Amino acid sequence: MIPRAREPFRFFVRTSLTLVTGIRARTVRELAGRLKEAPDSCVYQHTHRFLQEHQYLVPEPPNDFAYWATEMLQDEALGERLASVDTVRFRSLGELRAALLGVLEDHVLRNGEGRPAPPGKEFHFMRAVRFSVPTREVAHDLAEFGDCLRRVGLSSLYLHVFEARLRLPSVEANDFAVWFERELGEAELARRVGRLDPYAHTLQGLRARLLAMVRSRLKDLGHAPA
Amino acid sequence: MPRLEEYAPIVGADTLEELSLVADRVKGRSVLHVNSTAVGGGVAEILHRMVPLFRELGLDAHWEVIRGGEDFYAVTKKFHNALHGQPAEFTARDFQVYGETTAENLARLALDAEVVFIHDPQPAALVEKRGANRWVWRCHIDLSQPDERAWAFLRPYVERYDACIVSAPGFAQELPIRQVLIAPSIDPLSEKNRELSPDEVRGVLARLGIPTDKPLVTQVSRFDRLKDPLGVIEAFQRAKPYVDARLLLVGGSADDDPEGAQVLAEVRDRASGEPDILVHELPPTSHLEINAIQRASTVVLQKSLREGFGLTVAEALWKGKPVIAGAVGGIPLLIAHKHSGILVHSVEGAGYWMRRLLSEPEFATRLGANGREHVRQNFLLTRHLRDYLLLILSLDHPGEDFVPLR
Structure with missing residues (x-):
C-alpha cells in the first residue's frame, strides 16, 4: 500500500501570448534604462519564456539579453556575463531584473555607452500574458503521479518545476517536491526532486529523470506497476 | 483537409491536449474572419486550413470575403505597397473608392460575431460600424517603415480595434491598443511540407x-x-x-x-x-x-x-x-x-x-x-491556432498579464 494524498496533485499547463510594446533599445545603456522601467511581464518574456521557446536547441541560448549582446552587439564579454544570470534560481521577477540590471549597469560604468546595434537589430521589448490552465491529469498517489507525468505536456513540467520557484518560499523547491513532502510524506524524494538542475537536462530529459526517481521510489515501497 | 488528430504524430498528443484545454475555455463562441480573397495568397491559404480546425475545436467559426471592383483593388494594392514602405501618390478619388467599397460591404456583411478578425488593410475600415463585440485587426504586412500618408489614413481605423496582431516585433507601431505577436506558420501536412520518400x-x-x-x-x-x-x-x-x-x-x-x-x-x-x-x-x-x-x-x-x-x-x-x-x-x-x-x-x-x-x-x-x-x-499550424485561441481568451481579461484559470 502506498501513501495516498488528502489533496490530489492537479497538473496545470503554462501557456502564454506575446505582446509587442514598440519599445526598443539600441545600446546597452538604453537596454538598462528600458529594463528598469519595464513591467515584470517583460522580464518574464525575455527570460522564462525565452528558455521555454529555445529549450529544444543544443546548446541552448540562455536568455534574450545575452543572445542580443553576443549576436547583435557582438559583445561576447557582456553576453557571457548576462548568460551567467541563472533565470530559474530567482524567487521573484524583481530579483531577476535586479541581477540583469547589475550586469548591464556595471558594463556601462566600465565601458561607457558602447556601440549601437546596427539598424534593424535593435532589442525589441515584448511582454507575456501568462495563462495557467488546469489539465485533466490528477494524481492521488505516487503511482498515479508517474502515469500523469508520462502524459502531460512539457509546459506543465516547466510550470511546476522551474516557474514554481517564483511562487515558493525556498529556491530549492518546486510544486512536485512540495506535494511529495506535504501530502505523501516523501521527504527524501522531495529533496532530490527539489535539487534538479534545469541546465543539466532538456525538459524531455527532465521528465525521464523524474520518472526514473518515481519508479525507483515505488520499487522501494514494494509497489508493483499496474 | 486533415483533421486535428492527424497532427498528433508530428506535434505530440500533449500539444493537441493543450490546444483542446484552451479551446474549451472559448468553446461555442462565434468567430468571423474577413479578408479580401478566397483563393491565392498566404492569408486565404491559412484560412482554408484554420477555419475548419477552429470548428473542430468547438468554435462557431466563419469566413467572409469582401467584394470590390478593379478600381478598389488597384487602390488597396497601392496601400499595400505604401504600408510596406514604398513611396506612393494618393488622390482624393483613391480614398473615395475605398470608402464606397467599404460602405457596400458593410451593407452586405453580418459582422455581429462575438469576435471579428479583419485581415489586412483592404477590409480594415469595416470597423467603423462596430458594435460591442470584439474586433481584432490582423496585419500580415511589414509595417516597420510605412509610407506616412498611407499609415495616417489607416491608423484611425486601427485604433478602433480591441487589439491588432503583427508577425514580427519590428512591425509594431505606437498604438493605444494591445499589439499581439503571432507569427505565421506552416502546415506540416500540406503538399509543400509533407514527408517524401x-x-x-x-x-x-x-x-x-x-x-x-x-x-x-x-x-x-x-x-x-x-x-x-x-x-x-x-x-x-x-x-x-x-x-x-x-x-x-x-x-x-x-x-x-x-x-x-x-x-x-x-x-x-x-x-x-x-x-x-x-x-x-x-x-x-x-x-x-x-x-x-x-x-x-x-x-x-x-x-x-x-x-x-x-x-x-x-x-x-x-x-x-x-x-x-x-x-x-x-x-x-x-x-x-x-x-x-x-x-x-x-x-x-x-x-x-x-x-x-x-x-x-x-x-x-x-x-x-x-x-x-x-x-x-x-512555427507549425497548431501553435498558430493556440495563439488565436489565447488571444480570444485574453480579450476577456484586458490589461491582465497573468490569467490563472480554475
Missing part, C-alpha cells in the same frame, strides 16, 4: 533535370531584387574555390511581372558559362517540386534584403536543412544565429557560411536538427 525526391529531381552528383545549395524564391539572387550568385562564386557544390536558384514564373522577367534575365546572364549554377523557373503550383528540391539540398539559402515574414525559411528548417538567411523580417524569430541556422548581413557573410557549412557537415546537421525542433515547437 527518397524515391519520390529522386523522381522529382530527375523529372526536372536537376543533377544530384554534387551537394546542392538552393535558394527558392521569386526572381525579385529584394531576394538578392545576384548576391546569392556572388556569394556562391566566393565559396566555389573551396567547395565542390552546385547552386540552384528556383523561382516562380516571371511572365506576368515585368520586373521579375528583367531580374530573371540578369540572373541567367550572370549564371551563363557557369556549369555549376542552375536557374529553374517553376509554376506557382509546384508545391511537390519545391518540397523535393528543399529535401534534396545540402544547404538552403534565403538571402533576402526585405521579408514580410520569411516562411520559406521555416519550410527548409522543417526539412532539417541548415539555412543561411538574411536577418530581415521575421527570419530572426526563426533562426537563433549559430543555434538553429545562420543569419547573414552581406554577400561576404553568405559566402563564408556556405563554405563553413559545406565543409563542416556535423555542425550543419546540428543546425538543421535544431531548426526542425524550433519549427516543430513554434
Whole structure:
C-alpha cells in the first residue's frame, strides 16, 4: 500500500501570448534604462519564456539579453556575463531584473555607452500574458503521479518545476517536491526532486529523470506497476 | 483537409491536449474572419486550413470575403505597397473608392460575431460600424517603415480595434491598443511540407533535370531584387574555390511581372558559362517540386534584403536543412544565429557560411536538427491556432498579464 494524498496533485499547463510594446533599445545603456522601467511581464518574456521557446536547441541560448549582446552587439564579454544570470534560481521577477540590471549597469560604468546595434537589430521589448490552465491529469498517489507525468505536456513540467520557484518560499523547491513532502510524506524524494538542475537536462530529459526517481521510489515501497 | 488528430504524430498528443484545454475555455463562441480573397495568397491559404480546425475545436467559426471592383483593388494594392514602405501618390478619388467599397460591404456583411478578425488593410475600415463585440485587426504586412500618408489614413481605423496582431516585433507601431505577436506558420501536412520518400525526391529531381552528383545549395524564391539572387550568385562564386557544390536558384514564373522577367534575365546572364549554377523557373503550383528540391539540398539559402515574414525559411528548417538567411523580417524569430541556422548581413557573410557549412557537415546537421525542433515547437499550424485561441481568451481579461484559470 502506498501513501495516498488528502489533496490530489492537479497538473496545470503554462501557456502564454506575446505582446509587442514598440519599445526598443539600441545600446546597452538604453537596454538598462528600458529594463528598469519595464513591467515584470517583460522580464518574464525575455527570460522564462525565452528558455521555454529555445529549450529544444543544443546548446541552448540562455536568455534574450545575452543572445542580443553576443549576436547583435557582438559583445561576447557582456553576453557571457548576462548568460551567467541563472533565470530559474530567482524567487521573484524583481530579483531577476535586479541581477540583469547589475550586469548591464556595471558594463556601462566600465565601458561607457558602447556601440549601437546596427539598424534593424535593435532589442525589441515584448511582454507575456501568462495563462495557467488546469489539465485533466490528477494524481492521488505516487503511482498515479508517474502515469500523469508520462502524459502531460512539457509546459506543465516547466510550470511546476522551474516557474514554481517564483511562487515558493525556498529556491530549492518546486510544486512536485512540495506535494511529495506535504501530502505523501516523501521527504527524501522531495529533496532530490527539489535539487534538479534545469541546465543539466532538456525538459524531455527532465521528465525521464523524474520518472526514473518515481519508479525507483515505488520499487522501494514494494509497489508493483499496474 | 486533415483533421486535428492527424497532427498528433508530428506535434505530440500533449500539444493537441493543450490546444483542446484552451479551446474549451472559448468553446461555442462565434468567430468571423474577413479578408479580401478566397483563393491565392498566404492569408486565404491559412484560412482554408484554420477555419475548419477552429470548428473542430468547438468554435462557431466563419469566413467572409469582401467584394470590390478593379478600381478598389488597384487602390488597396497601392496601400499595400505604401504600408510596406514604398513611396506612393494618393488622390482624393483613391480614398473615395475605398470608402464606397467599404460602405457596400458593410451593407452586405453580418459582422455581429462575438469576435471579428479583419485581415489586412483592404477590409480594415469595416470597423467603423462596430458594435460591442470584439474586433481584432490582423496585419500580415511589414509595417516597420510605412509610407506616412498611407499609415495616417489607416491608423484611425486601427485604433478602433480591441487589439491588432503583427508577425514580427519590428512591425509594431505606437498604438493605444494591445499589439499581439503571432507569427505565421506552416502546415506540416500540406503538399509543400509533407514527408517524401527518397524515391519520390529522386523522381522529382530527375523529372526536372536537376543533377544530384554534387551537394546542392538552393535558394527558392521569386526572381525579385529584394531576394538578392545576384548576391546569392556572388556569394556562391566566393565559396566555389573551396567547395565542390552546385547552386540552384528556383523561382516562380516571371511572365506576368515585368520586373521579375528583367531580374530573371540578369540572373541567367550572370549564371551563363557557369556549369555549376542552375536557374529553374517553376509554376506557382509546384508545391511537390519545391518540397523535393528543399529535401534534396545540402544547404538552403534565403538571402533576402526585405521579408514580410520569411516562411520559406521555416519550410527548409522543417526539412532539417541548415539555412543561411538574411536577418530581415521575421527570419530572426526563426533562426537563433549559430543555434538553429545562420543569419547573414552581406554577400561576404553568405559566402563564408556556405563554405563553413559545406565543409563542416556535423555542425550543419546540428543546425538543421535544431531548426526542425524550433519549427516543430513554434512555427507549425497548431501553435498558430493556440495563439488565436489565447488571444480570444485574453480579450476577456484586458490589461491582465497573468490569467490563472480554475
